[in-house]
Amino acid sequence: MNSRPERVRGELKVLTGNGAAAYGAMMCRPDVVAVYPITPQSEIGERLTQFHAEGMLNAEIIEVEGENSAMSMLIGASTVGGRVFTASSSWGLAYMHDTTLWAAGMRLPVVMVNVNREPPSLPSVSCSRQDMMTVRDSGWIQIEVENCQEIFDTVIMAFRLAEDTDILLPVMVSYDGFYLSYLSEGVYVPLQEDVDRFLAKLSTQKQRLRVTPGDVYCFPSYADKELATEFRYKHSAALERTKYKLVEIENEFEESFGRSYGGAVEEYRIEDAEIVLITMGSSTGTARVAVDKKRDEGVRVGLIKVRLFRPFPVETLIQAIEGKKCVGILDRSVCFGWNCGHLYMELGAAFGTKGICIPMLDFIGGLAQADITIEQIERVIDDTNRAAQGQPFISVTWLSLA
Amino acid sequence: MKFRTEQEAAWCTWEKTYDLRTGNWRESRPVTDRSKCRQCGWCYLLCPANSVKIINGYCEPDLNYCKGCGVCAKECPAKAVKMVPEKVADNEQ
Numbered sequence: 457m458n459s460r461p462e463r464v465r466g467e468l469k470v471l472t473g474n475g476a477a478a479y480g481a482m483m484c485r486p487d488v489v490a491v492y493p494i495t496p497q498s499e500i501g502e503r504l505t506q507f508h509a510e511g512m513l514n515a516e517i518i519e520v521e522g523e524n525s526a527m528s529m530l531i532g533a534s535t536v537g538g539r540v541f542t543a544s545s546s547w548g549l550a551y552m553h554d555t556t557l558w559a560a561g562m563r564l565p566v567v568m569v570n571v572n573r574e575p576p577s578l579p580s581v582s583c584s585r586q587d588m589m590t591v592r593d594s595g596w597i598q599i600e601v602e603n604c605q606e607i608f609d610t611v612i613m614a615f616r617l618a619e620d621t622d623i624l625l626p627v628m629v630s631y632d633g634f635y636l637s638y639l640s641e642g643v644y645v646p647l648q649e650d651v652d653r654f655l656a657k658l659s660t661q662k663q664r665l666r667v668t669p670g671d672v673y674c675f676p677s678y679a680d681k682e683l684a685t686e687f688r689y690k691h692s693a694a695l696e697r698t699k700y701k702l703v704e705i706e707n708e709f710e711e712s713f714g715r716s717y718g719g720a721v722e723e724y725r726i727e728d729a730e731i732v733l734i735t736m737g738s739s740t741g742t743a744r745v746a747v748d749k750k751r752d753e754g755v756r757v758g759l760i761k762v763r764l765f766r767p768f769p770v771e772t773l774i775q776a777i778e779g780k781k782c783v784g785i786l787d788r789s790v791c792f793g794w795n796c797g798h799l800y801m802e803l804g805a806a807f808g809t810k811g812i813c814i815p816m817l818d819f820i821g822g823l824a825q826a827d828i829t830i831e832q833i834e835r836v837i838d839d840t841n842r843a844a845q846g847q848p849f850i851s852v853t854w855l856s857l858a
Numbered sequence: 859m860k861f862r863t864e865q866e867a868a869w870c871t872w873e874k875t876y877d878l879r880t881g882n883w884r885e886s887r888p889v890t891d892r893s894k895c896r897q898c899g900w901c902y903l904l905c906p907a908n909s910v911k912i913i914n915g916y917c918e919p920d921l922n923y924c925k926g927c928g929v930c931a932k933e934c935p936a937k938a939v940k941m942v943p944e945k946v947a948d949n950e951q
Contacts, residue, residue: 563867624866665869676868677876683862690866 480611537666729758784840
């Protein structure tokens with residue numbers, strides 16, 4: 457993270473991950489907020505309700521009876537042109553599954569924070585990215601972030617991205633539950649007027665279609681065969697556009713607030729690296745420490761953090777990986793049916809379609825909040841390094857079992 | 859790329875809703891015997907697909923949308939509506 461506070465107007469606040477998400481959402485002035493509580497996300501709803509009570513947030517707060525209703529409310533509010541926000545996690549995300557599909561298919565710019573937690577199938581109140589993977593093919597934009605400042609900044613960028621007329625897609629900002637949701641960190645909170653100015657660019661764009669009194673629209677109307685294909689094509693094209701739009705928005709964000717996260721992926725000590733460690737989310741911080749340690753020992757290792765998971769930034773990753781000997785991937789979810797993690801599976805597909813043939817090692821760790829330690833990541837780097845030197849390797853290693 | 863609409867999703871004005879011709883599903887169609895029809899409008903009220911139109915005072919099915927469910931034939935108090943299989947109806951025309 458390139459934190460350059462000297463350029464930032466505003467103040468440093470101590471916020472939890474959830475607090476940062478709520479604060480970021482509040483500063484974007486949403487019209488409608490519908491959040492149903494679920495561990496580890498509940499604090500977001502509580503904070504937003506408190507902002508509302510204190511007069512800091514002028515939004516319609518709807519007390520819903522479940523996540524399915526929350527997303528349904530937001531679909532309605534977004535259809536009439538409102539800026540909407542919700543947050544959920546795990547069980548809640550599963551419960552709103554059909555409505556998340558609706559929001560995407562209807563091309564509604566809903567912004568949701570998803571606090572990663574093990575979803576139903578294991579009764580585990582703990583962190584993993586298994587929940588967000590259940591909706592990875594729903595057509596949402598998915599961004600996974602690393603720390604509290606990034607949560608705050610990404611929520612603001614998410615509104616710009618979602619409501620951009622080139623995009624018009626719901627955005628899910630995810631971060632590791634428990635590790636980040638309750639972690640207090642210093643977060644630079646900019647001035648409200650600066651956030652307003654950053655978002656004001658949306659109002660210069662062509663207004664998106666909305667249902668207004670006296671102007672009767674049917675939405676969503678029936679679409680069959682060719683027409684349905686057309687809408688799917690356009691949806692997919694919008695996701696492709698997201699890849700450069702996110703970079704564009706981040707550049708603007710950096711101009712306004714002095715912070716940037718590299719767009720779709722964030723690179724660390726990658727230039728002269730021979731092997732590359734690929735991570736997502738909160739464990740990236742641990743991985744940086746391990747990379748630094750191994751660098752001191754003379755191992756030429758670099759690190760790539762995947763921020764944008766959907767759409768998957770194939771081109772950017774291929775560019776970053778060019779000329780490297782081997783990649784080690786740190787996964788925090790299981791891709792059933794492929795016997796590996798999701799990041800490994802996605803990268804395998806990316807490398808395959810682009811004709812890149814280097815050893816790939818997958819390390820599944822951190823399931824149900826098993827700690828991903830520096831020692832584990834050092835081992836990941838060692839294994840990857842050995843594979844890079846042509847030694848035999850195991851494709852998928854389950855860290856907590858190894 | 860050839861597109862049918864400028865919209866990014868299935869938005870349209872209510873007069874021009876993207877058309878689902880449910881008439882394609884029909885296996886038999888209602889045929890009204892005008893000599894028996896009392897012009898009571900009962901079939902107009904009962905049609906679940908709202909596809910009965912009133913033409914010159916008589917109720918006629920809109921075959922673009924009539925699914926051939928037969929509610930009109932079953933309920934007609936004058937027994938003026940008969941369900942005729944599509945193949946037979948096509949041959950008669």
